[in-house]
Structure formats: structure tokens, C-alpha cells
Amino acid sequence: MSIMTESRVGTGAVTATSVLTPTYEGDFVLDEHLLLESGRTLAGVTLHYAVYGKLNSARDNAVLVCHALSGSALVGSWWPELFAPGAVLSLHRDFVICINMLGSCYGSTGPGSVDPETGNIYGPDFPLVSIRDNVRAQARLLDSLGIRKLRLVLGGSIGGMQALEWAIHDPERVERAAIIGVAPVSAMGLALNHLQRQAIQHDPEWAGGHYLPQRPPRRGLSLARQIGMLSYKSATLFDERYGRRPNRNGEDPWGLDNLGGGLIGGRFDIAGYLDTQGERFNERFDANAYLAILRTMDTWDPLHGALSPAEVFGRIRARLSFVGISSDWLFPARDVREFAYTIRAAGVQADYREMTSDHGHDAFLAEQAELVRLLQ
Amino acid sequence: MSIMTESRVGTGAVTATSVLTPTYEGDFVLDEHLLLESGRTLAGVTLHYAVYGKLNSARDNAVLVCHALSGSALVGSWWPELFAPGAVLSLHRDFVICINMLGSCYGSTGPGSVDPETGNIYGPDFPLVSIRDNVRAQARLLDSLGIRKLRLVLGGSIGGMQALEWAIHDPERVERAAIIGVAPVSAMGLALNHLQRQAIQHDPEWAGGHYLPQRPPRRGLSLARQIGMLSYKSATLFDERYGRRPNRNGEDPWGLDNLGGGLIGGRFDIAGYLDTQGERFNERFDANAYLAILRTMDTWDPLHGALSPAEVFGRIRARLSFVGISSDWLFPARDVREFAYTIRAAGVQADYREMTSDHGHDAFLAEQAELVRLLQ
Numbered sequence: 203m204s205i206m207t208e209s210r211v212g213t214g215a216v217t218a219t220s221v222l223t224p225t226y227e228g229d230f231v232l233d234e235h236l237l238l239e240s241g242r243t244l245a246g247v248t249l250h251y252a253v254y255g256k257l258n259s260a261r262d263n264a265v266l267v268c269h270a271l272s273g274s275a276l277v278g279s280w281w282p283e284l285f286a287p288g289a290v291l292s293l294h295r296d297f298v299i300c301i302n303m304l305g306s307c308y309g310s311t312g313p314g315s316v317d318p319e320t321g322n323i324y325g326p327d328f329p330l331v332s333i334r335d336n337v338r339a340q341a342r343l344l345d346s347l348g349i350r351k352l353r354l355v356l357g358g359s360i361g362g363m364q365a366l367e368w369a370i371h372d373p374e375r376v377e378r379a380a381i382i383g384v385a386p387v388s389a390m391g392l393a394l395n396h397l398q399r400q401a402i403q404h405d406p407e408w409a410g411g412h413y414l415p416q417r418p419p420r421r422g423l424s425l426a427r428q429i430g431m432l433s434y435k436s437a438t439l440f441d442e443r444y445g446r447r448p449n450r451n452g453e454d455p456w457g458l459d460n461l462g463g464g465l466i467g468g469r470f471d472i473a474g475y476l477d478t479q480g481e482r483f484n485e486r487f488d489a490n491a492y493l494a495i496l497r498t499m500d501t502w503d504p505l506h507g508a509l510s511p512a513e514v515f516g517r518i519r520a521r522l523s524f525v526g527i528s529s530d531w532l533f534p535a536r537d538v539r540e541f542a543y544t545i546r547a548a549g550v551q552a553d554y555r556e557m558t559s560d561h562g563h564d565a566f567l568a569e570q571a572e573l574v575r576l577l578q
Numbered sequence: 579m580s581i582m583t584e585s586r587v588g589t590g591a592v593t594a595t596s597v598l599t600p601t602y603e604g605d606f607v608l609d610e611h612l613l614l615e616s617g618r619t620l621a622g623v624t625l626h627y628a629v630y631g632k633l634n635s636a637r638d639n640a641v642l643v644c645h646a647l648s649g650s651a652l653v654g655s656w657w658p659e660l661f662a663p664g665a666v667l668s669l670h671r672d673f674v675i676c677i678n679m680l681g682s683c684y685g686s687t688g689p690g691s692v693d694p695e696t697g698n699i700y701g702p703d704f705p706l707v708s709i710r711d712n713v714r715a716q717a718r719l720l721d722s723l724g725i726r727k728l729r730l731v732l733g734g735s736i737g738g739m740q741a742l743e744w745a746i747h748d749p750e751r752v753e754r755a756a757i758i759g760v761a762p763v764s765a766m767g768l769a770l771n772h773l774q775r776q777a778i779q780h781d782p783e784w785a786g787g788h789y790l791p792q793r794p795p796r797r798g799l800s801l802a803r804q805i806g807m808l809s810y811k812s813a814t815l816f817d818e819r820y821g822r823r824p825n826r827n828g829e830d831p832w833g834l835d836n837l838g839g840g841l842i843g844g845r846f847d848i849a850g851y852l853d854t855q856g857e858r859f860n861e862r863f864d865a866n867a868y869l870a871i872l873r874t875m876d877t878w879d880p881l882h883g884a885l886s887p888a889e890v891f892g893r894i895r896a897r898l899s900f901v902g903i904s905s906d907w908l909f910p911a912r913d914v915r916e917f918a919y920t921i922r923a924a925g926v927q928a929d930y931r932e933m934t935s936d937h938g939h940d941a942f943l944a945e946q947a948e949l950v951r952l953l954q
Contacts, residue, residue, distance in 0.1 A: 313841065393804075428773055464700075465787055466775065
């Protein structure tokens with residue numbers, strides 16, 4: 203779910219592609235309260251979004267891309283190879299729209315926004331916004347643009363949750379959906395998210411969520427990100443790239459660390475890599491937004507409270523494609539496959555495809571050309 | 579590496595076996611300084627150990643058991659099924675000895691001990707004690723008991739590191755060694771340990787390692803333990819035991835948490851389990867001891883600084899048995915197998931066996947009967 207190329211790594215990063223500039227990037231403000239699944243309401247909801255290409259006069263060439271946990275509306279920046287000639291998206295054919303999730307810190311309403319009802323920043327009082335709540339808000343934006351058909355909705359990870367929820371919630375609007383590297387979060391995934399939450403909450407700077415913008419819980423967010431990075435990558439990739447080598451800055455794991463104590467020691471290269479990732483993440487993400495989206499992710503289960511899969515999935519009219527990633531241990535390929543088969547058993551047109559990759563969960567961002575090949 | 583049965587879990591825990599009482603439990607104090615591989619010396623080194631059974635007059639019936647990260651010398655308490663009739667160890671035939679690792683908090687010299695040279699507790703100044711340093715100290719204890727032959731040395735995880743190092747360091751003394759669920763720590767393992775270290779160091783109560791005994795870094799050690807627990811178990815086991823169920827105390831993941839904020843919410847069952855494990859660990863382990871042993875583990879690589887595997891492993895005279903665990907992702911079975919084959923290629927009698935288990939790394943403690951079957 204890293205959306206940046208990893209410049210600390212010389213190989214395997216995203217192929218250099220000219221970054222695409224959106225046709226338009228802006229905000230949409232809902233004209234009424236959003237009633238959330240939890241029963242609470244969210245007032246003055248803003249959705250930040252970006253579009254690429256042009257909407258045709260029939261308004262039937264729209265494609266919706268849903269981003270992953272720490273992503274933004276700028277899909278042209280983090281998924282550029284999907285726009286390559288002959289790939290999945292076309293600036294000439296499609297009107298591609300990507301909407302920042304609620305709870306995020308990239309422009310849509312989130313914990314850092316002001317609650318119009320109190321005049322204060324939401325902070326830790328930001329409510330649980332479900333995947334379905336996100337889809338319902340996004341639908342209003344599409345309504346305002348006059349888009350009644352989506353040729354395709356697609357996304358990886360939490361973006362895939364949204365893509366499927368679109369097909370369930372708005373069956374007449376969605377023609378096809380691609381759901382990549384995702385299923386309802388497993389017990390191991392819930393465990394990983396629980397650890398990440400604690401890392402942030404334990405940082406004294408978090409202050410129960412009431413931290414000042416200039417004093418965020420940097421160490422907690424860094425550790426959370428590092429725990430996440432483990433689950434986005436694979437042991438094979440780490441062995442290849444870092445192995446047991448000492449950190450490239452010359453630290454000595456068999457010697458003393460900077461503090462001179464004996465308990466810590468110099469870092470291995472993998473530790474230097476993770477620390478760098480944690481520091482970078484602090485430059486671009488907010489701790490409370492991270493917590494909000496983890497909760498959105500954890501609580502997503504289309505069958506929660508349902509009587510049967512048929513009741514939920516039987517509504518779907520779209521053709522679905524599920525993609526599992528062979529080395530993904532956050533959302534294991536077998537979980538994605540079983541999820542796809544459950545949905546197909548409810549009478550839905552659903553196929554399952556598998557990416558063979560050593561990149562782990564991140565493969566949908568790190569090996570875009572292979573993803574394009576699978577989706578074609 | 580949990581050494582306690584998991585009473586929160588109704589099934590799959592260690593079979594009830596009467597806890598074995600050691601024949602003797604006590605301390606051995608080295609009569610001279612221990613010169614460490616790092617070049618530093620450790621004065622007044624104490625080894626806490628336990629023995630089971632009796633040393634015969636020929637003094638050739640000794641078996642050395644080496645414990646895992648958070649284990650103790652009381653092998654009869656944490657590996658009881660290895661003493662079952664016809665199993666690996668026999669109170670009638672064997673003189674079983676288990677020695678607490680240096681750096682630990684179960685009786686041997688560690689960060690909580692007083693440095694006789696300064697009169698202060700070592701704390702963060704406790705030096706790196708390597709696996710080889712441990713073996714050299716243990717050898718002096720065996721010398722003092724007149725033990726010149728070890729019928730068997732065995733251990734799981736970091737205990738297996740010691741077992742192999744025994745076979746390398748003291749080839750004439752070791753007849754057989756069983757090395758279970760271990761190889762030099764992979765990049766993923768180094769990453770997991772890096773996260774655990776940070777969890778402790780980020781706790782303000784850690785105070786650079788100078789915490790007061792009555793104010794230890796409880797939250798940091800709890801989080802470290804929870805990260806560790808993930809790596810000792812498997813996704814399959816977690817799915818079976820916890821799935822996506824809400825915490826059994828009645829919390830609601832879709833509702834609010836105790837604080838009433840929206841960012842956290844009620845816990846899932848897996849989160850309740852992990853929190854319980856973290857709390858329990860605080861009752862029995864020390865943060866600096868944890869850091870010390872993580873470092874001992876990370877830095878172990880018999881080939882570090884060697885010219886060739888033959889130079890290091892060619893010294894071995896013992897028959898070696900390596901055991902990989904099918905679902906272990908801290909020390910993947912393929913790593914253990916490849917490590918065994920590297921050693922065999924150096925002319926050593928080494929076989930590889932594999933435990934099929936959903937218990938992950940912990941299988942050597944959680945499925946002792948199966949381990950016994952494999953070792954026979």
C-alpha cells in the first residue's frame with residue numbers, strides 16, 4: 203500500500219512513467235448530512251477527487267478507481283502503468299475518477315476536519331465510516347456528474363472492498379468490478395491492525411487523539427507503518443533485497459549503537475529500510491486518519507448481519523474479477539479465491555485470477571505490468 | 579516461544595502432564611571473567627540451572643536442553659511430554675540439564691544483575707552475549723560437573739542455535755544434536771525483532787533502559803510480545819480459534835470503545851487474546867532481558883566472518899537432526915531445510931525432518947507429542 207516508489211531500493215520499483223496530470227482535481231460537498239451505518243450522521247461531508255480524460259456525451263465511459271489505505275485521489279501518480287497504451291485505462295476512451303476515502307488526510311472529510319456542529323476538529327471523535335458509507339457518499343458525487351453507468355470499478359486492498367461494495371450497493375450502475383488482493387480481513391489481518399493501533403496509541407504524543415498538528419505521534423505512526431510494511435511485502439523479497447547485511451550506512455550489528463549501550467547495537471539493512479519507510483510516512487500521513495481507515499477496513503464484511511450470501515451477493519449484476527497475489531500474507535490468495543467462489547456460488551459472474559509475485563500484498567502497486575496483463 | 583499453556587484457549591494447548599520437579603535447581607558462578615566474542619568481559623557470571631534424573635558413575639548419560647527466548651531452566655515445566663515414557667528424555671536413563679541463558683531474567687546474569695565492577699545494575703550497558711559466549715559459559719558448568727559426553731543436545735528456536743553451536747564449539751563432547759525450528763534469522767525475522775525493539779524503546783517508561791523495577795515499560799513490552807506472538811503462530815490457527823468474532827467479553831467492533839471515541843472501537847477476539855498475552859508476559863519477563871536476548875538471536879550466524887561452510891561445520895562430529903515446521907513463518911521450513919543441507923554438504927551427518935502443523939513456530943511447544951514422534 204505504499205504509493206511512492208521506493209528510491210532506497212535500486213531495483214523492482216515502479217517503472218519510470220511520466221506522471222499523469224488529472225483533467226480536474228477538486229472538492230465535492232454533499233448538500234445533506236450523511237447518515238452512517240452506525241446511526242451517527244456526518245455533516246458537511248467533503249469528497250476530494252480527481253478525474254482523468256473526458257466524460258462523453260452519453261456519460262457512459264466512466265471508470266471509478268478506489269485507492270488503498272494510504273493512497274490519494276491521484277491515481278495517475280500511483281497506478282500509472284494502468285494507463286499505458288492498451289492497458290486497463292485509457293485517457294482517450296475513459297473518464298477515470300478517483301475519490302479520496304472519508305477518514306483520510308488527502309482532502310476528504312476525516313479526523314483532521316472541523317466538525318461543523320461543534321466548530322472543533324473531530325480528532326478521536328471522528329465516527330466509524332464504513333465501506334458502504336464511503337460508497338453511498340461517492341454515489342452522490344457520481345449523481346452530481348450525471349454518471350449513471352460505470353464501465354468498471356476497480357481497486358486493490360481496501361480499494362477492492364469499495365469496488366465490491368459498489369457492485370452490491372448500486373447493481374444497476376456497475377458493469378464490471380475488479381477486486382484485487384482483498385477479502386474480509388482475516389484474524390491475522392485483524393491482529394496486525396491491532397498492533398498498529400497500539401503503536402500509535404502508546405505514543406505519548408498521541409494524547410488520546412488530541413495531539414497538536416505540530417506535535418504528532420511520529421514514533422507511533424512510524425512503528426505502525428513499519429508493522430504494515432512487513433505485511434505488504436514478503437519474506438522472499440526481504441531476503442533478496444536486504445538479507446542479513448548490515449545497514450548500508452555502515453552500522454555494525456555486532457558493535458554498539460549510537461548510544462553506546464549493549465542492548466540495541468547497530469542495525470541490519472532491513473531495519474534501516476523500515477526506519478526510512480516510517481520516517482517518510484510521517485511526512486505524508488496523519489495518525490488519526492490512519493486509525494480511522496484501519497477501522498473502516500477491519501469492520502468490512504458484506505455478510506455481517508446477513509442471513510445468507512445469496513441475500514447479499516444475489517443483488518450483484520456486474521461481472522466480477524478477483525485477483526489474489528501468491529505471496530500476499532495480509533490477504534492470502536486462498537482467502538481471495540474462497541471469497542470469490544462464495545460469491546460465485548450465489549449466482550454471480552465472478553472469476554478468480556492469481557498474480558505470481560514475490561512482492562507480497564504490494565504486488566498490485568509494485569508489479570503493475572503483470573496486473574495489467576491479468577486484468578486484460 | 580510461549581512457555582505457558584494458554585488457558586484462554588480451550589483446545590490445542592499442552593496436554594495436562596504432571597509438572598516434573600527438578601532433582602536440583604541452583605546457581606553456578608564462573609570462577610573467572612568470561613571473555614566475550616565482542617572483546618568485552620563479563621565478571622562474576624552466574625548460570626542458573628536445573629537438572630532432572632541422576633548422573634551415572636561413568637558420567638556419560640547427560641543430555642543438555644537449551645531453552646527458547648522467554649524460557650527458563652525448568653524444562654520439565656515447559657517440555658513435559660519429552661519426558662513421557664518412551665519419549666526423548668528419561669528420568670531413569672538420563673541426566674537432563676537445562677541452563678538459563680545469559681541475558682535472561684530467570685536467574686542467570688542479565689541486564690537486571692549488578693555489574694561487580696561498578697556496583698550498579700547493568701541495565702542498557704549489558705553487553706552483547708553471543709550464542710557462542712553462552713555455550714562457552716555453559717561448558718564451564720559441565721566441566722565442573724565432570725560431564726565429558728553429551729548424549730544429546732537439543733533445543734527449539736534460539737535453543738536450537740545453542741544446540742548447533744555446541745556441536746561446532748565442542749565437537750568431542752556432543753554425540754547428537756537436535757536443532758528445531760531454527761536457522762540464522764532471515765530478513766523478515768530481523769524485521770520483526772526490529773519492530774519489537776522499537777515497541778519497548780518507544781515506551782517512555784523504558785527511559786533509555788534505566789527504568790525502575792517498579793515502573794517497567796509495560797505497554798512497550800506488551801506490544802513487543804504481541805508482535806512476537808504473531809510470528810510464533812499461523813494465520814490458519816488464528817482463523818480457526820478467533821476468526822472475525824468480537825472479543826468474548828462482549829465488546830462490539832462496530833460500536834464504540836470504552837473511551838467513547840470513534841477511532842478505536844470495540845476489539846475483535848484476536849485483539850483481546852493478544853492483549854491478554856501481552857499482560858501476562860509483563861508478569862513474567864523483563865524488557866531489558868528481552869532486548870538482550872533479541873540481540874543474541876539476531877547476531878547469530880555461524881558463517882559470519884568465516885571463509886567457508888567447511889571451515890566452520892567441518893569440525894562437527896555429532897549426528898545432527900534438523901526439524902522444520904510447515905507453518906512456521908519466523909523460521910520458514912525451507913530455511914531450516916536449506917540450512918541443514920548446507921551443513922550436510924560440509925560432510926556432516928545431518929538429516930532434516932518436518933513437522934506438519936498449523937501451530938506455526940510454536941509447534942515445538944504446542945504439539946510436543948508430534949515432535950517426540952519426529953525425534954525418535
